[in-house]
Amino acid sequence: MSVVAFPSQPDPTSFPGTAGSTTAAAVERFLESRTAATTRAGYAETLTRLTAVIGPQHPVAALQPEHYAAVMDRWKAAAAATWNRHLSALVSFTTWAQRQDLLVTNPARRLERRKSARRGDRAIPATRLDKLFTDPAHALRERVFWRLLYDTAARAEEILTLNVEDLDLEFRRARVTSKGGALEYVHWATPTARILPRLLAGRTAGPVFLADRRAPTSGPRAPAAADVCPVTGRGRLSYPRAEYLFKTTSAQLDPHRQGWTLHQLRHSALQHLAQAGRTAPELQAKSRHQHLASLGRYVRLGEETSARITAEADPAQRRRAR
Known part of the structure; x- marks a missing residue:
């Protein structure tokens, strides 16, 4: 045996x-x-x-x-x-x-995804956004970045990876690499067009949005050459830094003092367009979502619309439109 x-x-x-x-x-x-x-x-x-x-x-x-x-x-x-x-x-x-046969086990097996809390309205009121975009107390880089995000309704990662060569200032558009890897165009309006050239300051190559310090030239923290400005030697602005700056700055205007996220700029842009009467196909063209169903949370009108129709229907109004 x-x-x-x-x-x-x-x-x-x-x-x-x-x-x-x-x-x-x-x-x-x-x-x-x-x-x-x-x-x-x-x-x-x-x-x-x-x-x-x-x-x-x-x-x-x-x-x-x-x-x-x-x-x-x-x-x-x-x-x-x-x-x-x-x-x-x-x-x-x-x-x-x-x-690749490099790993046999699954080290992520004990970690679980978290369920996101559902919020009724993630759009930022337009009046508060205007204060963020126009307040000279905020650095020019931040004001351009926030305004460009809102104007284009693009994802923050798409805008942060822009190079000067991707910009078409004449036609107010930029070529971005979308979430799925496709090359697409995003468009901005007059407010961005007025301040974007000031940020570029004559630069013709390198990242559009630069970090505050020069990038290290060697060592583990040295970025790729494509992520360094050839004129200033500064690296590309990172997502965590950009998110931190927006969240801490916007906390001053947030009634809950928590601050807003960069993604809420995209959400706000699309929801404000929906409130202005834009159709779902028009929003899809702006957001570049592959499926109309993905736009559901954006076209759902929120707190601002509720406040407006409540005021318009208030029986105590002294004047009514005839």
């Missing part, structure tokens, strides 16, 4: 293609495989955090749930959307690594 030993837990480093593969090298390969610049930039923030937590020489095959938990601990107090965005980056990296 033969006795078959119960199989022990497999050693990840014994699988083909895993030996000698560091997490840093795997992350670099994974990011290079992402064709959409906006997706690549979003994933880079999360995966840079992963490399910093475990060290650049840590074998990718030895990644464990506690490593991912330590990465996500940074965003444990963040909004559900932020938590889910970073978790999606880890899950995408894990799926890719498993397909």
Whole structure:
């Protein structure tokens, strides 16, 4: 009678293609495989955090749930959307690594997506937006960025990855790489057209929106050459920094003192257009959503409309339109 030993837990480093593969090298390969610049930039923030937590020489095959938990601990107090965005980056990296035979286990198996709290109206009142856009106390870069986001109703990542070469100032449009990787155009109005050239200050190449400091030329924090202005040496403004500045600044106008998110500028632009009577196909052309069903939350008229129709129907009005 033969006795078959119960199989022990497999050693990840014994699988083909895993030996000698560091997490840093795997992350670099994974990011290079992402064709959409906006997706690549979003994933880079999360995966840079992963490399910093475990060290650049840590074998990718030895990644464990506690490593991912330590990465996500940074965003444990963040909004559900932020938590889910970073978790999606880890899950995408894990799926890719498993397909490449670099990783056997699933280090993300103990982490769960969070359910976003539903809010009745995410649109920012137009009068408060006007204060943000025109207040000279705010830096020119921020005022241009916020106004451009609102005018174009684009995603923040799409605008942050713009280069000067992508701008068509004459026709008030810019070529962006959309969420799915397609090249599309977004358009802005007169308020943006008046202040955008001041921000560029004669620059003809490099990122449109620059960080406050010069980018390091070497070391782990050195950005790609395409993300550095050839004139000033400053790097591209990052999404976390742009979000922080908008949230802290807008907290002064938010009645709840929590501040608003960059995505709410896109939401506000589309909802304000819906309130002005624009049709769903027109909103789809502006937002570049692939499906009309995705516009449902934008075309749902909110608090401003409720206040207006309540006032118009108030029986105590002294004057009524004849």
